[in-house]
Amino acid sequence: MLDDRHGDSFVAFEHVQKSYDGQTLVVKDLNLSIGKGEFLTMLGPSGSGKTTCLMMLAGFETATHGEIRLGGRPINQVPPHKRGIGMVFQNYALFPHMTVGENLSFPLEVRGMSKADRETRIARALDMVQMGKFANRRPAQLSGGQQQRIALARALVFDPELVLMDEPLGALDKQLREHMQFEIKHLHERLGITVVYVTHDQGEALTMSDRVAVFNDGRIQQLAAPADLYERPENSFVAQFIGENNKLPGTIEELSGDKALVRLKTGELIDATPVNIKEKGQQTLVSIRPERVEFKPEMMPPGAHMIGAEVCDVIYMGDILRARLKVAGSADFVMKMRNTIGQTRLEPGQQIRIGWHPADARALDPV
C-alpha cells in the first residue's frame, strides 16, 4: 500500500510547480506518489499550498510546470469532468435546488445511466452513509453532519477510484467531527478507494491517514506514516506543527553515531538523537515531546543527563497534569504527567530535575 515505486503509483506529482501571478511559487517542486488504496493526507497551515495541490489534481487549477499522472496517464490536459475523481468540498457544495436524491442522481445522469441503475446506486450510496430515508429532502433541511454524509455519498455514488476531500469536516463540531473521521476511515477501508485528504487539523491527519504529507511554504516537509511523523519528525517545522513540542536551542558538543550531546545556551548538557546533523559545533534545535519528559530519577535510563528546572504552574486537565517549567532560561517548557494514583503533585516554585530517554530528544536543524 505504501509503495513508492514509480511504476506502481496510482497518483503521481512530478516536479510540479504552481504560480498564480508569475512572481511567486505557491507550490515549489512537488514530488509525490500515492499508492492505490492509500489514504494520504496533505496537512499544513493555510497558504502552504496543500489545497492548490488538490485543485490541480482535481483539474480546477493547471500546473505551471511538471506533470500529474493518474493511473499512469498524464492528466494535465484532461478537463475535470473526464478525470472521474470524486470530490468532497469544504462547504459540501450540495446543489441547493435539488433534493438529496437528485444530487446523487446528477453524476449518474451525466454519465447516461438508466433510471433503474441510478435508483439502485442511489439507494446503495445513501444506505452506505445511513441516510436512506432522506432522498426527498433538500440540502437546506439537513444538519451539517447529514449534509456531510450526503456530500460523501455523492462523491462515491459513481464508484470513482480516487476521492479528494478538501477539509470536509471543518464546519462540524468536535464530537461530530470525530465521529465522521471514523466513518470516513471505515468507508475507505471497506471500499478500497484511494483518498487524498486535505486538512489543517493535525489530529485528523494522524487518526485517519496511512501517510501524511506535511506542507509548508509550498514544499512537502515530511512524508511519513502518522507515528513516524509524531515520533520521528525530520525537521523542526514538522516537530512544531505536529503535536505539542518543547524546543531547546543549543550546539552539538559531541557526536557519536546515533547519539549526540548538546550544550544549551545556559551551559547545561543534554542527550539527543541527531537528525540531519553533520558535524560537531553545529547549531541545533532539540525537540522533546512533553509526555516524554521525566522528573523522577528512577524512570531515567542509566547515565542520562538531567537538568534543573523550576515549576512555574501546574494545570489540572483531567486525564493529565500539565506543568509549565522554566528550563535553560525560558519559561515555555511543558511537561505532561499522567494523572495516576500516587502521582507526585508538583507545586509552583518547586525546584526539580528533569531528563528524558535520548531517543525521545531529537536534535534537528535550527529553523
Added chain:
Amino acid sequence: MANALDPHAAIATTAGGVTDGALRTADGRPLVRALARSQSLARRRAFLLVLPLLAFILITFVVPIGQMLQRSFYNDGFSAHMPQLSQWFADNPRGTEPDEAAWTALATDLKASAEARTIGVVGTRINYDVPGTRSLFTSTGRQVRRGLEPPYQAALLDINEDWADPRLWSAMRDASSPVTGNFYLAAVDRKRGDDGSISQVEERQQVYVMLFMRTFWLSLVITFVTFVLGFPIAHLLATLPMRKSNLLMILVLLPFWTSLLVRTTSWMVLLQQQGVINDILVWLGVIGGGQRLQMIYNQTGTIIAMTHILLPFMILPLYSVMRTINPSYVRAARSLGATSWTAFRRVYFPQTLPGLGAGALLVFILAVGYYITPALVGGSSGQLISNMIAMHMTDTLNWSMAAALAALLLAAVLLLYWVYDRMVGIDNLKLG
C-alpha cells in the same frame, strides 16, 4: 406521554399549570397575552418609526392614484352641471325621442351652465364621445345667455342644427350618469351603440388594443434582450477580482447617473439616418449611400434605447444573486462528470433564477410604463400605451380616458405579478 411514569409527561403537566391546556406564566396569566404585552411596546415604537413614511406614501401616492383611478369610471362633468336634462334621461328609457320637456331641460341647463361659466366643462365631457361638439356647447351657451324663447326645440335647432344629431343625444345620455364604464370600453376599442349594445369601433379608430399588444410585445422583447446582454455581464461582475469588477460596475451604473434626456439624445446622434452608425456603415461599404438604415423613430429605436436604459435593472439583481453562488457548486458539478455546459445549465443557471425573475419583472414592469424614451425615439411605430396616456393627460385633456388606460395597464401588470407568483413564487424573488 400518556404513560404516567413517563418523566416528560410529568413535566408537561407541571408546565401547563392548569387543566384547560393553555399555557400560563408563573403568576397564572395566559402565556399568549403575556407575550403580546411584553412585545407591544417594541411594536408600537417600530410603528411610530415607519409612520412618517406611511403618511408620505398615503398623501403622495395612494390618494392621488386613487383619485386618478376614480376618474376612469366616475366623471360628473356633464351630470353635475346639467341636472335637469340628466333627470329627464333618468326618467325616460333609452330610445325615447327627445320631447319638448327634454329640450326645455336642455335649454334651462345650458343657460344655467353658461351663466355659471361651466359650459366648457360640459362641452369637454361630450366632446370625448362626439368629437367637435365642445364648440357647439360654448357657442350655444353664449347665445342662450342672451335669452331664449320657447319652444326650445325650434329655438335651439335654430341656433345650430347639430343639436338634432342622435349621436349627440346618445352621448349626453351616457354622460348623464357620473358612473360609467364607457372609458374602459373605449380603452379596449369598444363603444356603446345608440341602443346600448357594445360593438367594436371602426377599424381605423382601433388603436388601444393594438397599442397594448405592442407595449407588451416590445416589453417582452426588451426584457429578453436585457437578459441576453445582462447575464454575461452580471456573471463577469460576480466573478472578476474586486478591483476590476468595481470598475465594470461603474460602467454598468453609468447610464443611471446620466440624464435620461442626454442618454436618449445620444442614441439619436448615433442611430439617425445621417448619424454615426449609418455613416460608418456607408464608409465601410456595408450599405450603399441610398440604403441608410432606419434605426430610430421606429420600434428598433425604442428597443435599442430602452434596452440600454433598463439594462442595469436586469444586471443588478442578477449580480447580487450570482455573487452568493459559491464557485464550488460548479466545481462540484464538473468533478461529478458534467461538461461545463451541463454544469451551467443544471447547476449554475437554476440558482440564478431568483435574480433573473426579479430582473425580468423589474425590467418588464418598467418597460410597460415607459414614456419618455418612446416619445423621443419611437416615431409613430414605436409609441407605447403610456404615450397615449400622456396624450390624453396633456392634449385632449380626457383624464378619464387616461385613467382607464392606466388602470388597465396596472391591472395587466398585477395579473402578471400574480401569474409570476403562482409559477415561480414571489419569495423566490431577489431584488438585491
